[in-house]
Amino acid sequence: MAGRDGQRRDLYGEFYLTLSMLWAILIGLSALIVGPCISRLTRMIFEPALLAFTTSSSEAAFPGTLNKLEKFGVSPKIASFVLPIDYSFNLVGSMAYCSFATVFIAQACNVHLSMGEQITMLLILMLTSKGMAGVPRASMVVIAATLNQFNIPEAGLILLMGVDPFLDMGRSATNVMSNAMARRLSAVGKANTSAQAVGASRRSTRRSRNALPPKTQKWRCPDNA
Template sequence: MTVSASGTNSLTRWILVGLVAGLGVGWAINANVAPDQAKAIAGTLSIITDVFLRLIKMIIAPLVLATLTVGIAHMGSGSAVGRTFVRTLAWFIAASVFSLGLGILMVNLLAPGVGVGLPLPDAAAASGVANKAFNLKDFIGHIFPKSIIEAMATNEVLQIVVFSLFAGVALIHMGEKAKVINDGLDAIMHMMLVITGYVMKVAPFAVFAAIASSIAVEGLGILITFGKFVGGFYLALAMLWVFLLGAGSAVLGFGEVRRLIPEIREPFLITFATASSEAAYPKLLAAMERFGVPNRIASFVLPLGYSFNLDGSMMYCAFASIFIAQAYGIDLSLGQELAMLGLLMITSKGIAGVPRASLVVIAATLPYFNIPEAGLLLILAVDHFLDMGRSATNVIGNAVATAVIAKWDAGQAPAEAQL
């Protein structure tokens, strides 16, 4: 699907307008309305954001199934699929290790939890976040769908990816008989992208509502109270952005990365404002194709990235876990921090790119290191503002990864689009 530059720039401008207007309206509500009324107004505003996110979720499953299956079928052989998968996984693992390592390094250097100056929740208090311990059997079993219909109904992206891998390879081996299926899935893909265009007209209103409702309840003052924690995390994110774009430049060239940045600006802003990586998936797919990444690569790498390459979310899990330990005066040894890195490498895989998913991973990690789960209560007030940054970082990481894999796969600059 081709999107004109003028149309993209217009939507970007309206998203920025919605973001600024949301800040102003949210601040005005917080400053002039009683807390109970502000919460009620925020609940009403959030209806718009909820509708937008539900419309996006409506698109995700059929879009991933159609694009990934057709993309694999167009690779021409199972060995080509295998090579692309290995390259993709290698990049994801390297980016994950760096993201977690940088998060651990920065939280130790900045020590935002030392002398935090806030009343600490009782260590026995419940955080209200599920803290089910990691179970390898359940994790592996959950990857494989028992029904593709159920997987699509619940938007289990990783399960849809697994089914699409099997379906794509099967179509490769069906020869001419696969043509009618390929044509049908290709038509579905383009239909979903057209629907995406309709849904994105709601995006500026959803951005306005998301920001206004958050500021109305919490106020801007909460960012000052948690300034050291929030500022430290965003500094770490900025360093991660520099690394990801630098790594991309090493493969693609600086000029190509400079060309990539404006292409992903719109999905970045949508994700930042809504705090949902999923919200930008259709726009990111279109952006990568505009950039020149072949559809067969973009449709293969991006769905995998949404399960295995959540760089911002992984950094947050490490940063927040050690912040909580610092707040309670718990000193973790180097060995324990390395063990945490390894555990988060596993537990963070397959988490959906939806708001607050990282809190579940943190809640599952804390008990392994005798860190009070109640510490989550410390960060709940500002988690939405941090979720905005970490989700937007996931977009950058997946965009760079997709462009790099396309360069490696084609042995040429990704500016030459292939279908």
Template structure:
């Protein structure tokens, strides 16, 4: 009698808990309040020191996520490719994915350029400008085209895993998956082993994600304690304009999703709210990767599609980051009174289209790409110093947008390929995942 009673009581207990997306939202608000109190009460140096200690929790969480990303991307991508069966299917999905990414990238760059020109956020800034000859001390050489091509292919898979080079892991995994699929029956044993690795990595992910609310509180507290809220007022036009641009971009992406998915797009948005908030609060789209994978499972996207599209999206489909690059470059040019013709801006967009690819995993990658692009158009690199103080707040928005864009891309590609479960089957699958999660996390169910 005791066994069945325990089995029935656990789901009820889980339902009574606050959903994790709500926990994350509460943690964000509490963190902002705690950070502002610290910033107000303590002098700047002490506030920074306190913030460094508080941020240890979020640092540990992000390290744990980075620990998972490499093996998770490798195992899910290899299994996904192996399940596609043949090179023709893989090639078809690849070109569909890239077609979507290129169109989304162009829309992101166009919107950022258009809105920055309309709002003119750099005009009449009312702040002292850094001298034009000041160097921003950012390494920009790694974003030349030749270096990017060289960076595309890993010298060692172990090195790519150790450095969390997502693009290189994707390249190796694609070769591995295609070769495994080509082996046919001879590769089934290894394929099953890698499938078991996927289950192990997802179970570890479930444990790590229990720290998410604490990590969000820590990250938000440290950010506000270090920067305060006053800096937001100084750059209000720039920040409001950028977030308006992000909202418009999200609206366009949702509209595109609606065209292909119909009303189911709203179900997808509800499912990705947790990874969206997580990416926003931690300013890391990597932190949201495992949760996006889970959300797509619940939406009905078959794993062989999501595990193929998501890793590629993290390297090639950074919509929010690309919009930020155009917006920030035009802001800096306007602040220094530099006029850029339409032809020049189109050239700038083309350069950004190339240099922004594969920047996932590079620290402060958007700033590095901006620095590299500024030099092409004789815009003072010192202008980066204007936005360094608010970059953390802007990184939240672009990371969350990147996460949402990749989620919609995976769902649309699954629809194109006929690999999207019906709504009824997706709901049944989600219930099964909930039951498995309850078994994984509830000690009462262990033998």
């Protein structure tokens, strides 16, 4: 029992440490593209992410996330169309959780996985985690299917029953944050592309009039964000 409790504590610490690093990478990369106002987006998304954390459900935070993105300046058409797709395919937190949980069960059951098997497991989880419902315990179905592929006893799922609710909270909050960041980046990319197209059209027109072309206007952080 003491050994199992120690393994669970290690799972807690390592999983949330990984999520912290993942959040830092997401925010850092977004800051390089969006700029300093990424801190505003992070503050605005904190409320939906907290709701997802407390309910262990990213679906519960969907309306709030959509509303915050629109307030931040994302086009309602882009947000309302792409965000539901992200909820099915951009599941960074779910992928991380399923990977940790599967390896944890394998180690607890004394099942050795070679490096090749671990890589194969990651590839399988990348596919099977897509379309996962954003509700509590939905990841257990994906984990059970993956265990069967590597001859890991499915009875090991019992070891997760006590810790799954606490780990599921971090998974849900990470999914919300990654989806919000992805939508903001795609909106910035579209805005810059549109601005470049307009600038090119104006330059072509002004060249014909022997006038100096104006500077291309790129996306700027909204003042009311």
